[in-house]
Amino acid sequence: MSSLKVLIVGGGIAGPALAYWLSRIGAEITLIERSPEVRASGQQLDLRGQGVPMMKKMGIEAAVRAASVREPGLQLVDIKGRTKAFFPAAQTGSNKQGITSEFEIMRGDLVRILYGLTEGLPNVKHLFGTTVRSFTQDEESNSDGKVHVTFQDGREEDFDIVVAADGTGSKLRKMMLGPDAPDPRHPLGGHIGYFSIPSAPGDSDRATFCLLPGPRVSRIIGTRKDCADLTRIYMIMRGAVPELDAAYKSGNLAEQKKALADLYQDGGWECNRFFEALRTAPEADDLYCTPFEEVRLPKGSWSKGRVVLIGDAAHSATANGYGTTWGLIGAFILAGEIGNVYERDSPLSTAAIVQAAKSYEEKFRPIATAGHGGSQLFESLSAPRSRFGIWIMHMFAKVASHLHLDQMGGLDSQTAKWPLPDYPKLEGQRE
Secondary structure, eight states: OOSOEEEEEOOSSHHHHHHHHHHTTTOEEEEEESSSSOOOOOOEEEEOTTHHHHHHHTTOHHHHHHHOOOOOEEEEEOTTOOEEEEEEOOOTTOOOOOSSOSEEEEHHHHHHHHHHTTTTOTTEEEEESOOEEEEEEOOTTOTTOOEEEEETTSOEEEESEEEEOOOTTOHHHHHHHOTTSOOOEEEEEEEEEEEEEEOOTTOOSSEEEEEEOOSSSEEEEEEEOSSSSEEEEEEEEESOOHHHHHHHHHTOHHHHHHHHHHHHTTOSTTHHHHHHHHHHOGGGGGOEEEEEEEEOOOTTOSEETTEEEOTHHHHOBTTOSOHHHHHHHHHHHHHHHHHHHOOTTSOOOHHHHHHHHHHHHHHHHHHHTTTTTOOHHHHHHHSOOSHHHHHHHHHHHHHHHHTTGGGGOSSOHHHHTOOOOOOHHHHSOOO
């Protein structure tokens, strides 16, 4: 049995990725997910920037390519469905960062690929339908300290390291920070959401988005297609919508559907069809809606003792295009820093774990948070409410498409050039 026991809470992207890398150094890993099975729902994700070499390091490029969504690109249409601009997908092997990346994949497919990396391994245990009720940990002065975890079913177990990979609203993060700590989620204004409906013959295989005029709030409606039978509907709202805030906080699916349908009904283009389906089609029960927000934690607070935050729990920025990429890379760096101080069959002291967690944050925080605090003015200009503002956006998009400006966006130059660290213990052959 390994001398390093690790509990990973959260089975999305970062959690299974961390389980894979830690399995390579021989740790004994328990990965838990509160859902009763692999949570393979969700919409389209992409891998960008350093996420591409990261995927290759993990050996999953072929699997990702096989499951990739074949999206030709993105088009902007007006409220009558007329195309105003088209941005083609990034070409295979070009390393360019178009709006549609070379590696587009449904969230569920990527989660299954990541779980597949550790399925059947004797040192990785997957548990579903459970979560952490509470934990305590020994003082950092105790070199042989543990994290004492009580699970939801009352079972208790001790671990050397506990990792929170349970998302933007992380409950484990709240336990780690303490009941009096301020909520680190910073609202950016507005919501993003999606749901599925039965497809119709005219639904494009292009990602298609439409800016809708309206007096109260800026609204964008879009579609994407990853399969023949379903069309995925995307909604982006900027501004205050109290009834949607209330429905979101209630957690009531019917209330969320009503608030969104009321907001978009008669908006133009295909809104009436989309939101009638939201009200009535069973396929639309996969509705997911969340506020735009960033997790902004003070420096040095991605960990406390033997408890560490990764992925959205540490640095979420809603729908910034890099959440998946940063989730994979953060898992790699944390595992690498642990590997640097760990020798098989030798206990890992509290001081060594604390140092590894601090090194992980010091190396990755500047990259993962580089896009935080973006311009609210830019967000407002890119989602206008007036017909004139939308006309200006259509003209700008047409010029941007002609000049291929979409391939010049993305990360700032310093972040884009940041090289992935090397961790020989992770990348060597499994013993």
